[in-house]
Amino acid sequence: MDKLYVIKIGGDVIDDAQRLRSFVASFATLPGRKLLVHGGGKLATQMASQLGIQQQMVDGRRITDAETLKVVTMVYGGLINKQIVALLQAEGVNAIGLTGADANALTAHKRKAAIDYGFVGDVDEVNAKFFQLLLEQSLVPVLAPLTHDGQGQMLNTNADTIAKVVAVALSSVFDVHLVFSFNKAGVLLDSENDSSVLPELSQTMYAGMKEKNQVYAGMLPKLDNAFDALSKGVQKLTIGNAAEITNIIENKAGTKIIHG
Amino acid sequence: MDKLYVIKIGGDVIDDAQRLRSFVASFATLPGRKLLVHGGGKLATQMASQLGIQQQMVDGRRITDAETLKVVTMVYGGLINKQIVALLQAEGVNAIGLTGADANALTAHKRKAAIDYGFVGDVDEVNAKFFQLLLEQSLVPVLAPLTHDGQGQMLNTNADTIAKVVAVALSSVFDVHLVFSFNKAGVLLDSENDSSVLPELSQTMYAGMKEKNQVYAGMLPKLDNAFDALSKGVQKLTIGNAAEITNIIENKAGTKIIHG
Numbered sequence: 001m002d003k004l005y006v007i008k009i010g011g012d013v014i015d016d017a018q019r020l021r022s023f024v025a026s027f028a029t030l031p032g033r034k035l036l037v038h039g040g041g042k043l044a045t046q047m048a049s050q051l052g053i054q055q056q057m058v059d060g061r062r063i064t065d066a067e068t069l070k071v072v073t074m075v076y077g078g079l080i081n082k083q084i085v086a087l088l089q090a091e092g093v094n095a096i097g098l099t100g101a102d103a104n105a106l107t108a109h110k111r112k113a114a115i116d117y118g119f120v121g122d123v124d125e126v127n128a129k130f131f132q133l134l135l136e137q138s139l140v141p142v143l144a145p146l147t148h149d150g151q152g153q154m155l156n157t158n159a160d161t162i163a164k165v166v167a168v169a170l171s172s173v174f175d176v177h178l179v180f181s182f183n184k185a186g187v188l189l190d191s192e193n194d195s196s197v198l199p200e201l202s203q204t205m206y207a208g209m210k211e212k213n214q215v216y217a218g219m220l221p222k223l224d225n226a227f228d229a230l231s232k233g234v235q236k237l238t239i240g241n242a243a244e245i246t247n248i249i250e251n252k253a254g255t256k257i258i259h260g
Numbered sequence: 261m262d263k264l265y266v267i268k269i270g271g272d273v274i275d276d277a278q279r280l281r282s283f284v285a286s287f288a289t290l291p292g293r294k295l296l297v298h299g300g301g302k303l304a305t306q307m308a309s310q311l312g313i314q315q316q317m318v319d320g321r322r323i324t325d326a327e328t329l330k331v332v333t334m335v336y337g338g339l340i341n342k343q344i345v346a347l348l349q350a351e352g353v354n355a356i357g358l359t360g361a362d363a364n365a366l367t368a369h370k371r372k373a374a375i376d377y378g379f380v381g382d383v384d385e386v387n388a389k390f391f392q393l394l395l396e397q398s399l400v401p402v403l404a405p406l407t408h409d410g411q412g413q414m415l416n417t418n419a420d421t422i423a424k425v426v427a428v429a430l431s432s433v434f435d436v437h438l439v440f441s442f443n444k445a446g447v448l449l450d451s452e453n454d455s456s457v458l459p460e461l462s463q464t465m466y467a468g469m470k471e472k473n474q475v476y477a478g479m480l481p482k483l484d485n486a487f488d489a490l491s492k493g494v495q496k497l498t499i500g501n502a503a504e505i506t507n508i509i510e511n512k513a514g515t516k517i518i519h520g
Contacts (some may be wrong), residue, residue, distance in 0.1 A: 049333075050311055074307075078338020079330060082406070082414055086361045090412035096363040101346045103356040103399055137393065139363055146342070152350035154342055164354060 001199070004135065004174035005034040005249060008163035010182045011041030013242045022086065026245045028091035031076040033135045033174065035166065036095075038084060038141045044068075044075040053235050056118070064118040064156040072156050073099075076144040085142050095140045100147030101154060103130045106162065120243035121147040121155025123162070126169035135174075151188055160222055166227045171233040177249060180222055180236050181242035186255030191216045194241075202260035204226050226257045264395065264434035265294040265509060268423035269278040270442045271301030273502045274340055281347065284438075286505045288351035293395045293424065293434065297403045298344060299419040300472035304328075304335040316378070324378040324416040332360075332416050336404040340434055345402050355400045360407030361414060365392045366422065368407035368415050381415025383422070386429035395434075420482055424489045431493040437509060438494050446515030447483070451476045454501075462520040463487050486517045 007027065013019050027036065030071035048055060048071045056063035064072065081097040100106030100121075108121030134141050143166065147158040160180060167178040185194040187201050192259065198205075206223060209215050222239065230237050240247075240254025247253035267287065273279050287296065308315060308331045316323035324332065341357040348355035360366030360381075368381030394401050403426065405419040420440060427438040445454040447461050458465075466483060469475050475483065482499065490497050500507075500514025507513035 047311075051307075054309075072340050074334035074338040076338070077342050078334040078336070082333050082337050082359055082361055085359075086408045087412045088415050089361055089364055089408060089410060094364055095361075097359070097361070099342055099345075099357070101342055101349055101355075101357070104349055104354055133397065134394075148346045148349060150349055152347045154346050 001174065003032050003177050004170055006037070006163055006167040006170070006176055006178045007034065007245065008037040008159055008178075008180050009039065009242050010159070011039040011101045012183045013181070014038060014041040014084075015043065019243065020084070023242050023245065024084065024087045025091060028088065028093045028157040029246065030249060033138075035131070035135070035141045036084070037144070037159050037166065038050065038076075038080060038095040038145070040076050042074065042164060043080065044072050047071050047075050049074065058115050061115065061117065063116070064120050066119065069119040069154060069156060071185070073146060073154050077146050081142060088142065090115040093140050094138060095142045096134060097142045097144065099144045099154070100162075103127060104150070105143075106147040106157070106165070107150050107234055108157060109149055110153070110155060114143065119153065119155050121149065121157045123147060123157060123165045126165050128169040128173070131166065131170060132173055132205065160225045164234075167229055168232040169232045171235060176234050177236040177238070178229055179237075179245065179248055179254070180226060180239045181245060181248070182222075182239075184241060185239045185244070185253065186238075187219065188216075192223050200256045200258050202258045204260055210225045223257075230257055230259060261433065261435040263292050264430055264436050265292070266297070266423055266427040266430070266436055266438045267294065267505065268297040268419055268438075268440050269299065271299040272436060272443045273441070274298060274301040274344075274425075275303065279498070279503065280344070283502050283505065284344065284347045284351060288348060288353045289506065290509060293398075295391070295395070295401045295403070296344070297419050297423040297426065298336075298340060298405070300332065300336050300409060301340065303340065304332050307331050307335050311433050318375050321375065321377065323376070324380050326379065328440050329379040329414060329416060333406060333414050337406050341404040348402065353400050354398060355402045356394060357402045357404065358416065359404045359414070360422075365390055365403075365408070366407040366417070366425070367410050368417060369409055370413070370415060379413065379415050381409065381417045383407060383417060383425045386425050388429040388433070391426065391430060392433055396420065404408060420485045424485045427489055427494045428492040431495060436494050437496040437498070438489055439497075439505065439508055439514070440499045441505060441508070442482075442499075444501060445504070445513065446500045447479065448476075449474065458515045460516045460518050462518045464520055483517075490517055490519060501514060
């Protein structure tokens with residue numbers, strides 16, 4: 001099977017023009033087929049605040065009301081997505097920006113939970129054939145963290161989750177290396193010390209660390225997504241720093257998530 | 261050659277949720293291959309005003325400064341484009357939203373003119389092969405009025421012009437019917453009276469009307485684009501009301517732009 005890199009970058013990279021340019025230049029040099037998923041960053045929050053839209057919070061979770069959905073559709077699907085696509089094009093990468101609505105790439109349903117999260121989507125289906133078509137044409141999909149419900153409604157969806165479901169769906173046709181990149185060197189034993197990075201992490205080790213409260217709370221959803229991806233067929237998975245993407249794909253940096 | 265409808269809708273349709281839904285439902289019923297180009301509407305102006313961005317005007321023309329470009333990239337490329345795509349998906353049309361940066365669909369250069377229009381792009385090249393690929397997969401491209409310069413810069417580009425250049429580029433592989441739709445029944449002899457619509461208009465007739473000042477000034481760029489498209493190979497061209505799109509493609513409404 002052909003190799004495919006599915007790389008997720010977080011909002012922190014997007015918020016810093018210099019880091020974004022530097023990441024885009026490194027991403028452009030990754031060999032072969034690749035796909036990028038980007039998060040949201042602080043821009044949407046800033047924009048909402050400038051537009052006088054109150055952020056609704058319930059139990060510490062942000063609610064995507066109708067006005068907030070408009071803002072994230074503009075900022076994630078328009079501004080950030082097209083900025084990244086244009087930068088990639090300048091590096092000679094034939095990028096194509098997409099939300100889940102485009103070509104029915106990602107269908108979702110509005111989350112059903114005790115709390116009403118508003119217009120938040122949980123993914124039902126990935127249009128793997130469409131991604132395959134693009135990748136076979138040497139196009140590089142750039143996914144914004146937005147899906148749709150097939151009934152005309154856009155939905156806000158977590159970027160880590162999008163990266164996971166796309167990687168899982170494509171793992172039957174490509175040899176997928178999924179990278180969750182962020183602003184740390186990987187999974188750290190001491191969250192303030194990048195040199196405490198674990199070279200590898202298995203589910204068993206993870207369970208042990210959780211028992212000893214050694215995992216930073218913010219890492220839990222990311223790691224849960226990671227182990228879920230691995231268990232569902234993603235061939236290789238690394239968590240690491242976006243600035244080290246070249247070293248990560250050469251197995252010289254980051255925390256490799258392993259079976260066991 | 262297979263038939264292809266290239267339909268341009270203006271901002272007035274987009275600004276009115278009811279009219280937009282109604283247009284989308286009609287567009288969905290058009291047979292065979294089709295492509296939609298949408299304008300901007302008042303949303304970008306409203307958004308700029310809400311964000312406190314001053315509209316720069318020179319000689320009655322709006323200037324796209326850096327802040328305004330951000331707004332149009334968000335509003336045209338994000339909010340409006342994805343809203344239309346999601347609505348089309350709900351009608352069973354496999355739409356894919358694009359700007360000129362996506363898959364290098366439309367490259368442009370920053371306009372060189374006596375007036376500095378700011379980040380306004382004049383189109384250099386259409387990636388016809390990419391549009392062909394999508395159309396052959398029964399995908400329906402939905403184009404926002406944005407291009408890029410290949411150097412990382414997004415550019416604001418007139419939607420009529422985008423519809424024209426795409427229609428011209430695809431006229432060598434498809435039998436193209438280009439429709440410029442707006443809020444009038446077609447080219448009118450009396451701009452206040454929809455029943456004064458001309459069934460046909462040739463370049464000769466147009467020249468005569470211009471001499472007698474019978475053409476509403478706002479129609480001049482649209483008609484110039486129309487005759488340019490026809491002279492460059494577009495097989496058929498109609499100007500008419502977006503609400504009458506079905507009648508227009510059945511030759512029962514609108515003004516047909518003809519050779520001669």
